[in-house]
Amino acid sequence: MEPPVNTIKLSQTAKDQLLKLRRHTKIDQWNILCRWGFCRSLAEASIPSPVPIPADSNVELTWKVFGGEMSDILILALKQRCHNDKLGTDKETLAHQFRLHLHRGIGYLAGDPNIKKIEDLIAIATKK
Template identity: 40%
Template sequence: MDVREYLITLKRRTNIPTSNVLCRWALCRSLAESSAPTNPPSSDTAVEMTWKVFSGSGGDLYWWLLKMHCFQQGMVLDEATLVEQLRAHITRGAAYLVGDVTMRDAQSLARLTHELVSL
């Protein structure tokens, strides 16, 4: 399955109609893991959107969270690495969300927030 298929599945399950919102959830879900994604996504399966569309008003926060995670992994903090990691985290996070059997609706995302904050 590629990230587009994950997002289609999540849209159907959650009734959240836009990919950018689901990609934000996927990014946060992946960043909750202490490890870096191991399989970078191929560029031919990427979902293309501008940073502004992806991040909305939280752009600085999402970029800072990504940079902190990469820093903790000992990665170079150049733009190419950060963009690659952004895509990898979104892909991994979307896979986690699709694979979560409790992810049935938008309320499931809200419950996930509580669970991740409690870790």
């Protein structure tokens, strides 16, 4: 399945937020934390604000590394979310929405005062 982007370059703010999450959760891989953030944003009912996000950090991931074995599922989840939000599912829209969801989700996780360890991430995912 065709990914919305081939390379993901994070903002410096997102990098700093990921560093905080790494310290708290002890998850060292950027891609795993990014997946958690992306999914956290998709779970939010509102559409992400269309704010400009600079690609001003030195953190860069390929889609293959970001998505891993879940790559196709993440692409489908993004397409479904764009459809539900009455946005297009063309490559440009998907790329833009992916970037917005990724950064918003990282911000949500980093800003959550209840996330102090990996079990706290799991509790968020399993909360009803």
